[in-house]
Amino acid sequence: MPLIQEIRRHHNLAELAREHGFRLTTQRRLIFSILESASTHMNAKEILAQARRVDPGIDQVTIYRNLAVLKKLGVVDELDLLHLRGDQHYYEARQDRPHSHVACLQCGKVMEFSSPAMDKISTEIRDELGFSISFMRVEIGGACAECRRKTPLTSPQTKANQNVSRSKKLN
Amino acid sequence: MPLIQEIRRHHNLAELAREHGFRLTTQRRLIFSILESASTHMNAKEILAQARRVDPGIDQVTIYRNLAVLKKLGVVDELDLLHLRGDQHYYEARQDRPHSHVACLQCGKVMEFSSPAMDKISTEIRDELGFSISFMRVEIGGACAECRRKTPLTSPQTKANQNVSRSKKLN
DNA sequence: TTATTGTTGCAAAAGTTTTGCATTAAGAAA
DNA sequence: TTTCTTAATGCAAAACTTTTGCAACAATAA
Numbered sequence: 001m002p003l004i005q006e007i008r009r010h011h012n013l014a015e016l017a018r019e020h021g022f023r024l025t026t027q028r029r030l031i032f033s034i035l036e037s038a039s040t041h042m043n044a045k046e047i048l049a050q051a052r053r054v055d056p057g058i059d060q061v062t063i064y065r066n067l068a069v070l071k072k073l074g075v076v077d078e079l080d081l082l083h084l085r086g087d088q089h090y091y092e093a094r095q096d097r098p099h100s101h102v103a104c105l106q107c108g109k110v111m112e113f114s115s116p117a118m119d120k121i122s123t124e125i126r127d128e129l130g131f132s133i134s135f136m137r138v139e140i141g142g143a144c145a146e147c148r149r150k151t152p153l154t155s156p157q158t159k160a161n162q163n164v165s166r167s168k169k170l171n
Numbered sequence: 172m173p174l175i176q177e178i179r180r181h182h183n184l185a186e187l188a189r190e191h192g193f194r195l196t197t198q199r200r201l202i203f204s205i206l207e208s209a210s211t212h213m214n215a216k217e218i219l220a221q222a223r224r225v226d227p228g229i230d231q232v233t234i235y236r237n238l239a240v241l242k243k244l245g246v247v248d249e250l251d252l253l254h255l256r257g258d259q260h261y262y263e264a265r266q267d268r269p270h271s272h273v274a275c276l277q278c279g280k281v282m283e284f285s286s287p288a289m290d291k292i293s294t295e296i297r298d299e300l301g302f303s304i305s306f307m308r309v310e311i312g313g314a315c316a317e318c319r320r321k322t323p324l325t326s327p328q329t330k331a332n333q334n335v336s337r338s339k340k341l342n
Numbered sequence: 343t344t345a346t347t348g349t350t351g352c353a354a355a356a357g358t359t360t361t362g363c364a365t366t367a368a369g370a371a372a
Numbered sequence: 373t374t375t376c377t378t379a380a381t382g383c384a385a386a387a388c389t390t391t392t393g394c395a396a397c398a399a400t401a402a
Contacts, residue, residue, distance in 0.1 A: 023348055023399050044389080059351050064390060066349095088389075100292065102302055111302075115295050120288040121271065121309070129282060130316035131273055137310045138292070145301035194368045194379055215358080230382050235359060237380090259358075 016073050027051075027058055031066045032093070035076055041090035041110070067091055077135060098122075100138035104147055111144075187244050198222075198229055202237045203264070206247055212261035212281070238262055248306065269293075271309035275318055282315075 013032060017024045034050050035042065042050070044063050051058045070076035079090045079101065099114040122133050184203060188195045205221050206213065213221070215234050222229045241247035250261045250272065271284040293304050 018400085021348080025349060025399070027350075057351080060389090061352085061391080062350060100296070102296055102300060104302075111300060113296055113300065115292055117288045117291040117295065120291070121286055122311070124286050124288065125271070125273055125284055125311060129273060129284065131275075131282075131311075131313055133311055133313040135312050137308075137312075139308045139310075140293070140296060140302075140304055141306050141308075142302055142304040189369085192379085196368070196380060198381070228382080231358090232360080232383085233381060240380095 013073075013075060016075065020073065022069055022073070027055065027062050028066050028069065030054055030058070031063060032070055032075065035070075035091055035093040038092065041079060041092050043088040043090050045088070047091065074134065077137070079137065079139070094135065098136045098138075100140055102140045102142075104142065104144035109144055113140075184244075184246060187246065191244065193240055193244070198226065198233050199237050199240065201225055201229070202234060203241055203246065206241075206262055206264040209263070212250060212263050214259040214261050216259070218262065245305065248308065250308065250310070265306065269307045269309075271311055273311045273313075275313065275315035280315055284311075 013029070014024050017028070022028075030051055031047060034047055044060065044067065047067075048058070048060050048063045051063065067076060067078070071078055075094055076091055077094050079092065097114050098118050099112045100118070102111040102113050103109070118136065118138065122136055125131050126133060184200070185195050188199070193199075201222055202218060205218055215231070215238065218238075219229070219231055219234050222234065238247060238249070242249055246265055247262055248265050250263065268285050269289050271286070271289070273282040273284050274280070289307065289309065293307055296302050297304060
């Protein structure tokens with residue numbers, strides 16, 4: 001990322017925070033910068049792990065409280081990625097362009113996709129419902145090209161099968 | 172709902188379940204019928220409460236396990252409604268037409284909205300990514316017409332403020 | 343530099359979702 | 373219909389994630 005833009009962004013965060021009576025603590029700045037430079041969507045635990053590489057004393061609670069603040073400020077969005085990766089929430093720094101998350105239900109890969117049709121939808125909603133949109137999330141589930149040939153549905157709840165979801169979370 | 176369609180749907184569920192090796196238990200049928208006739212999105216607790224009016228002995232676990240199965244079968248979708256109502260998940264029977272959820276960030280109202288532009292997006296994703304879409308979820312946050320004049324952002328984390336989210340869940 | 347009060351960390355609690363296991367019951371086969 | 377196989381249920385307990393209370397700390401403005 002170009003330095004100029006980075007400076008501008010941080011300046012904006014400081015200003016934004018001050019405007020709304022929030023303080024810009026080192027932890028808050030750290031958490032935001034992690035999301036800003038993240039290449040994938042991260043959940044609270046992942047954010048914590050990465051934050052501890054810089055500030056080993058930082059606590060989970062601080063992550064949660066700051067994600068809440070950053071969401072309020074509108075600089076971070078919360079996703080659930082269709083619950084493909086478990087029931088946790090995922091976060092990303094808000095981007096300039098709205099985009100869709102396209103998730104493969106089989107391999108779990110998540111791609112991003114932007115299109116003018118999304119603007120079309122927002123215009124319609126503004127015009128037809130009198131609704132003022134502040135953000136938009138599009139999540140799409142299906143099968144990616146590579147997974148097309150695999151089995152389309154998992155089998156019934158057998159003992160072995162019931163263990164999958166929780167254990168997926170653990171590692 | 173017309174009787175014919177109701178019969179057809181239940182027939183489909185039975186067939187779908189059998190095809191995939193799932194059994195059609197009374198509890199499963201009950202849970203699906205609750206979602207099918209629900210006018211709003213329901214979370215697990217609400218589904219449980221309503222199910223107990225018919226089958227008082229039904230357990231929470233059965234709700235969770237069946238929601239998982241119904242999701243696998245593709246007849247139920249899981250939403251988080253932008254976490255406006257807390258962090259739980261919400262469920263709805265899958266509808267014939269894809270639709271958007273338009274949620275007011277201030278009053279919490281959730282409206283539904285359909286548009287051909289949604290089909291446009293799915294066509295693009297199919298063509299440009301080679302992705303086979305099985306469903307699509309659009310969630311939009313903003314301010315509804317009625318809420319436009321209220322304050323756009325809540326103030327900092329004061330003691331009083333921190334209590335809001337959890338206590339909202341409790342009642 | 344000082345006063346104010348938002349913020350952090352720690353420990354504990356709350357709430358939701360999952361697991362283990364014995365028992366029950368759906369659905370195919372006899 | 374009856375029998376047989378095994379998916380599904382219910383109960384109790386556990387596992388996780390997220391929130392709360394509170395004393396100590398630190399970011400801002402005066």
